[in-house]
Amino acid sequence: MNLILIEKQELTTDHTVVLTDHRGEHIKNVLRCSKNDEVRVGLVNGPTGSGRILDISPGQVVLKVDCTGPPPPRPLVDLILALPRPIMLKRILTQAASMGVDRIFLIKANRVEKSFFxxxxxxxxxxxxxxxxxxEQAMDTLVPQVSVHERFRPFVEDLLPEIVKQCPIRLAAHPDISQSLLQAVSPPITKKVILAIGPEGGWVDFEIEKFKEQKLIPFNMGPRILRVETAVVAILAQLDLCKRSPVIAIQHS
Amino acid sequence: MNLILIEKQELTTDHTVVLTDHRGEHIKNVLRCSKNDEVRVGLVNGPTGSGRILDISPGQVVLKVDCTGPPPPRPLVDLILALPRPIMLKRILTQAASMGVDRIFLIKANRVEKSFFxxxxxxxxxxxxxxxxxxEQAMDTLVPQVSVHERFRPFVEDLLPEIVKQCPIRLAAHPDISQSLLQAVSPPITKKVILAIGPEGGWVDFEIEKFKEQKLIPFNMGPRILRVETAVVAILAQLDLCKRSPVIAIQHS
Structure with missing residues (x-):
């Protein structure tokens, strides 16, 4: 935990907060803070700043919060994710939030078991x-917006056309395709991305055709087949590299 | 499991193998195979091929193995990893193997708890x-070689100079540095890479200085602080993108 996240409604009018949960434990047992020490604090969906410890005792930690810094920038990536197994979904949500995503659309796909919903x-x-x-790990405050879509077709036909209007860069990870990410996008990435990642086993042809209709470009991650949770981190990391890169001229030799 | 991995010593002289463990269960319950079906098979540290099902019964699956394809290419990356918490290490080993690494050096660092060893x-x-x-996930057969080094200094002073001789591309992930991966390497990566990833909290100054003496170039992963297990996947994915990229001319604008 590199940032203590606080909900605005937890703050009193004099900008103090009483922490009695894992956040207080972290300040005491991991950071090993004392009274008057400062810790990094962020308001959920708001600015970051610092918290000075007014009181630290076995049951609680009281912070005086000063969050006046700007909130972090919104991540550039929206993620469409074929709903994974719930136990894996928890880890994916955590890792995706730590890598930075703006919206997460959890959708049905042919190879998604209905029972997952x-x-x-x-x-x-x-x-x-x-x-x-x-x-908390990534020192971000902006909570990705998660929505659930139990039927594939209404999602791609009714909602996706609206989503892609905001996302000039449109990608669908798909193993049965030869082109790599760098053949599908031109770094540096400076505009909003919509990225679709399929279930274990990949998208079926119908699904990939539907994505293509909305101008999502299929790309693959190479010959190694990755688990979905690994693929999510790997692709977000590659997009981040494309985003952070200096001007790159790709010469297709 | 996309590849059934078999140890050479499990094979009989007529190239059959009797599977009574999770591999047999996978063939029966996930792949739902029948007699005479073929499954993808690889010999540990050897070639890949196929296995025809000679017998399938509640207790066992018998395969006739035909592995004559070339073994997959050796991964380009050697990984120096500050020993993580054991529970995290298991997941990292799995994910690193699925992403492709050649050797893994698990080392002591200042911020590694001695008890982990x-x-x-x-x-x-x-x-x-x-x-x-x-x-099994990534359809590879080459088992990364893992070694454990309980003292930092003998590792960097005695062993690392030998390791770097084989690795023209030398990198150390470090948050306290401004240059990104694309400022530290020039894609496409075609030569062997040595990559050092620190513990939660990062390397200490002494450690990063020692790495610099061996010409490892420090780079950071951006403002978001990643857990080690996320960072391992993220950096390997970025290196893979650099490896797979067409000729790239980076124009530092």
Missing amino acids: QSTLLKKRNFKPHLLFGL | QSTLLKKRNFKPHLLFGL
Whole structure:
């Protein structure tokens, strides 16, 4: 935890907060702070800053919060993800939040088991703790917006056309294709990206055709088949490299 | 599991193998194969090919193995990794093997807890199952060679000079540095890479100086602080993109 994330409604009018959960434990046991020490603090979906420790005792930590820095920039990537197995989804949400994504669309696909939508995690839509865990790590405050779409066709036909309007760079990871990411995009990436990542086993032809209709460009990650949770981190990392790169001229030799 | 990995000593003289463990279960319950079906097979540290099912019954699966294809190419990356917490190490070994690494040097660093070296996993050096799990996923057969180095200084002073002789591209991930990966290397990467990834909290100054003496170039992964297991996948993915890229001319604008 590199940033203590606080919900705005936890703050009192004099900008103090009483932490009695894992955040207080972290300040005491990992950071080993004392009274008057400062810790890095962020307001959920808001600015970052610092918190000075007014009181530290076995049951609680009281912080005086001063968050006046600008919020971090919104991540450039929206992620369409064929709903993975719930236990894997938790880790993916955390890792995706730590890498930086703006919106996450969890969708049905041919190779997604219907029962995944019946899991407790999906029914309660209790994604936030897993997302915050990744944000605390990455020192970000902007919680990715997660939505769930139980039917593929209404998603791609009705919603996706609206999504892609905001995303000039459109990508679909797909193993049955020869072109690599660098053949599908031209770094540096400076505009919003929509990225679709399929289930274990990949998208079926119908699905990839539907994505192509919306101008998503299929690309592959090489001959090694990655688990979805590995692929999510790997592709986001590659996009980040493309984003951070200086001007690159690719010479297709 | 995209490849059924078999140890050479499991094969009989007529090239059959009897599977009674998770591999047999996978063939029955996930692949749902029948007699005479073929599955993708690889010999550990050897060639890939196919296995025809001679017998499938509740207790076992018998395969006739035909592995005559060339073994996959050796990965280009050697990884120096500050020993992570054992539970995290298991996942990292699996993910690193699935991304492709040649050798893994697990080393002590200032911010590595000594107790990690006393864990059962480290004492038994039983890394292979975790590595095979990643290889089965990635359809590779070459098991990364893992070695353990309980003291930092002998490793960097005595062993590292030998390692770097084989690795023209030398990198050390380090958050306290401004240059990115694309400022530290020039794609496409075609030569062997040595990559050092530090513990949670990063390398200390002394360690990074020691790496610099061996011409490892420090680079950072951007403002987001990643957990080590995320960083390993992210950096290997970025190196893979650099490896797979067409000729790239970087114009530092």
